[in-house]
Amino acid sequence: MQDRIHTADAEPGDDVTVAGWVHEIRDLGGIAFLILRDSTGKIQIKFEKDEMDEELVETGLGVSRESVVSVSGAVEEEPRAPTGVEITPESVEVVAPADPELPLDPSGKVDADLSTRLDNRTLDLRKDDVQAIFEIRSEILRAVRERFREFECTEITTPKIVATGTEGGTELFPITYFGEEAFMNQSPQLFKQLIAGSNVERVFEIGPIFRAEEHNTPRHLNEATSIDFEGAFCDQNDAMDVVEGVVKAAYEAIAENCSDELEALGLEDEFEVPEEAFPRISYEEAIERINATGELDEQLVWGDDLPTEGEKALGDDVGGHYFITDWPSEIKPFYIKDHDDDDQLSTGFDLMHPRMELVSGGQREHRHEKLIEGFEQQGLDPEQFEYYTKMFKYGMPPHAGFGLGGERLIMTILGLDNIREAVLFPRDRQRLSP
């Protein structure tokens, strides 16, 4: 459809062909308007019933909402039209008629629950605000990759079909792989480490991860997008620098390139790019500050994991993104390195948004013997992971990295209530289709 132009490009004085969906028909009697919508916006098509070809008027005004039409005609200035221009049609073609009974109203005038929306995602995505979320998602992915490249990272792709999970057999979806037992990977953790141990040194991957968690909450997905980094000769502080750069890159790109989308979401006034450095708060300080808020019934003691209410209290206290560093070793997974001078204290860190955890990272255990001990302490059989551990015998440099939840990033940036709104076709405990 080579000669079609976007509605946003229709200039007064031009003869154009536009094509899109019938957003609305406004019949004022002698005059009527068809509002045509495409990816770039909407345009008014004017029908003067007594002055125009009868068949043309019938076609243009008889068409059902959400049908696809192609309209050719002259663009004219019209200050009363929503975009300041309108088209007087010379021809109208119904390209794809829509059933008049729509399961969802893309004009947004009738609310639909999330489940109906997800069942009818094509129609749902015709709403400006829903489209805006996914245009922003696309922009976030672009900006994050660009920032990773500024950090001299190479983009990698690691396998999603694996023989063993990162942390053993829990929370894995089993698959049958030519008669063998295999799993869908829950994290690129082990693979990205194997690459960071080579000349490639610094890597990132943005890809799907799969977790068979039974949780069915507004912040959990069983298939999610993980934004992963791993860097040789990096420690946890370097990894935190990269996290901070990447998260800020997402905000900065939206501020720079997505003003229309922010407006569609009603966020044009409240959207803010975090300017300050993200504070790095030790776990020890975190529990002190949480206890000081008085929000918890029971005081936290060293060694406790942080309960959701505790994170919330601290998030309110800090008022923005912050890191929690220096966690007790026993709370963090075996592949996180302990501090050299204190084996009860790990180099693990989390990046927190006031609403939830976004990132988990740390320096990795790169010493072969210590790694084997770690597997055993975690109750895992190191032999099952030999494909991974054996590479630690041949010059594995110190390295650090993180995993950032892609949908949580989008959700917190845009203030979405439910993480499913950040995914085109979410997978959860109940939802496997579409």
Place this chain on the structure above:
Amino acid sequence: MQDRIHTADAEPGDDVTVAGWVHEIRDLGGIAFLILRDSTGKIQIKFEKDEMDEELVETGLGVSRESVVSVSGAVEEEPRAPTGVEITPESVEVVAPADPELPLDPSGKVDADLSTRLDNRTLDLRKDDVQAIFEIRSEILRAVRERFREFECTEITTPKIVATGTEGGTELFPITYFGEEAFMNQSPQLFKQLIAGSNVERVFEIGPIFRAEEHNTPRHLNEATSIDFEGAFCDQNDAMDVVEGVVKAAYEAIAENCSDELEALGLEDEFEVPEEAFPRISYEEAIERINATGELDEQLVWGDDLPTEGEKALGDDVGGHYFITDWPSEIKPFYIKDHDDDDQLSTGFDLMHPRMELVSGGQREHRHEKLIEGFEQQGLDPEQFEYYTKMFKYGMPPHAGFGLGGERLIMTILGLDNIREAVLFPRDRQRLSP
């Protein structure tokens, strides 16, 4: 490790700390050299045995190959050194010693078979030429996405866990999803169409696809990277324009940004960016030209699929990339639209490299009734795909798209013998780990 610099950044006159792998130790008697390697290259560390601290010399020259060392010292010009500079060390620290028995020689002096290489990918990636493949892979992904964005595409992510495969139950890996039967997706086909039918209009996705094919050949993978495009208000010619732009973008980016990598692969002289338009040859003309080569024992007739030898003969005849268009409808899947004036002739196309097929695409069937007929003709139950077909009742615009095999693209660009060389951790009939 904040004060470490890359070897490529070591300038004469500077006091620096470099860290990397021990590539080689050359002992000439009174003088010896440690060649240290990192992601940016190699640098010579000079040891003058009689003039330097004994312990320093012992540490530096006693370390095994592929150990990780950190070296601090002064950089000096030295025309006889491989990079024109060398470091006189003030300190040498062995950061991670390597077992002297290496399963693979990263200096590349001893050949290893592909299976050994894949089993020891960390070591394998320390070879310049192997590293180069994956630096180029990363650059291809960047360039391809950038070109898609120039075509006004939005990046999307579609689910990899699905209730039904694109083309029914064949060649799917089954998974157990909370007690329900599900599959790993073999193509984002149906999902990308559902998005193209919304305001988003033009989309691309680069992600994993999974095919339980029994083939175990140098050009098949069971987990591969698919580069997908779908565009509303596009026909097959528009889709071919996008394919051509994207494939050329990959070549152009390599020519512009990967000269070191091409040199590492020995391709600096033979690498060429395709400048000419890719010829669009109809299926009918293709079989005539194949028959005319006399390479096949039996002449092809209209309706035959093209045998590999036929593709090869035509590829040699054309001498570069080319499209085969206007395939017989019955060879192409149900979702490919037929020509309006001939329902035996489809709008499907393939992009061929002389060595193999890279892309399959076409205009899609957007009419609900015809789509249902297509499912039935293919022996599929349309009810199982209702989540997809029902959206075609609500104003589905004409649309077209394609899927491009990411590893095949890399393989043909770099002239790799085996597609497994284009993947960090390939999955095939036998290989599930690492």
